Amino acid sequence: MILRNFYNPKSIPECETRDQDPFSDCNPVDCYIKYSGLKNYYNERSKVCQKVPVCVGNPKKELADIVYVPYSNTCRDLEKFFTEEDIVDIVSGKVKTRSEFETGAVTIQCHHGVRDPKTGLCVCEYGWKSEAFNPDGENNVYHMCNVKCHRITKQVALMPFLIGVILSMWMILCVCFCEKYHFARQFMTRVVPSTEADCSCTHYVVDETAYHK
Numbered sequence: 001m002i003l004r005n006f007y008n009p010k011s012i013p014e015c016e017t018r019d020q021d022p023f024s025d026c027n028p029v030d031c032y033i034k035y036s037g038l039k040n041y042y043n044e045r046s047k048v049c050q051k052v053p054v055c056v057g058n059p060k061k062e063l064a065d066i067v068y069v070p071y072s073n074t075c076r077d078l079e080k081f082f083t084e085e086d087i088v089d090i091v092s093g094k095v096k097t098r099s100e101f102e103t104g105a106v107t108i109q110c111h112h113g114v115r116d117p118k119t120g121l122c123v124c125e126y127g128w129k130s131e132a133f134n135p136d137g138e139n140n141v142y143h144m145c146n147v148k149c150h151r152i153t154k155q156v157a158l159m160p161f162l163i164g165v166i167l168s169m170w171m172i173l174c175v176c177f178c179e180k181y182h183f184a185r186q187f188m189t190r191v192v193p194s195t196e197a198d199c200s201c202t203h204y205v206v207d208e209t210a211y212h213k
Contacts, residue, residue, distance in 0.1 A: 017047045027109045030141050041073045042107045044120070113145035 015026040019034070019042065028042045031049035039049040055075035057066035069076045108115070110122035124130065124145035131147050 019049045020047060024109065028107045030107065032141075043073065107141045109141065109143050111143060111146040112148075 012022045013026055015022050019029050019031065020026040021029050028047070029049070031042050032040050035049055039051050041050045041052050042048075043050050050073055052073060053068070053075050055066045055068045057064050063078075065079050066075050066077050068074075108120065108122060110124075112128040113122040113124040115121070116123050122130070122144035127149050128145045129147050129149055130144040
């Protein structure tokens with residue numbers, strides 16, 4: 001019965017790729033944990049985990065000539081000013097629609113929010129915010145919109161005032177009860193006489209010799 005309530009095939013969505021978690025609204029999985037470090041990069045376009053390339057430069061050069069580009073998960077040769085893609089873009093005159101601020105180097109999970117296509121970050125829903133310290137930062141996974149903001153409502157703000165009013169009324173009732181009890185006790189001592197003062201008993205002595213005469 002417990003497993004039936006926990007797992008319902010009809011309520012689980014079908015994700016686009018195998019590297020999306022159906023139990024988390026098809027958010028990206030932790031590639032580092034799923035593939036034991038073999039595929040650490042989650043591609044936002046293909047929505048699959050990819051292997052991070054090893055970018056090896058010329059050790060004889062003073063400056064690095066080949067670097068890793070985290071936005072595309074590729075190695076870039078810094079000595080080549082233009083690539084084939086750059087030349088095609090210049091000749092065709094097309095402008096890339098992909099924003100330069102899009103973050104693809106890390107896996108971001110929006111728990112209570114939606115992804116902003118321009119920045120790649122999460123826009124949290126009303127009443128939610130992101131945690132300042134990310135416990136899964138070492139695994140390249142960032143959880144956003146996962147902390148609920150506790151706002152003080154009018155009912156909560158009035159609670160101390162109501163408690164003070166109730167305590168004041170209770171103290172007033174206690175004082176009134178004590179006053180009535182003290183007044184009733186004094187009234188009873190004044191109205192009810194003492195038994196020794198009221199009991200005036202008359203003793204009669206019978207002369208038994210009078211009956212014999």
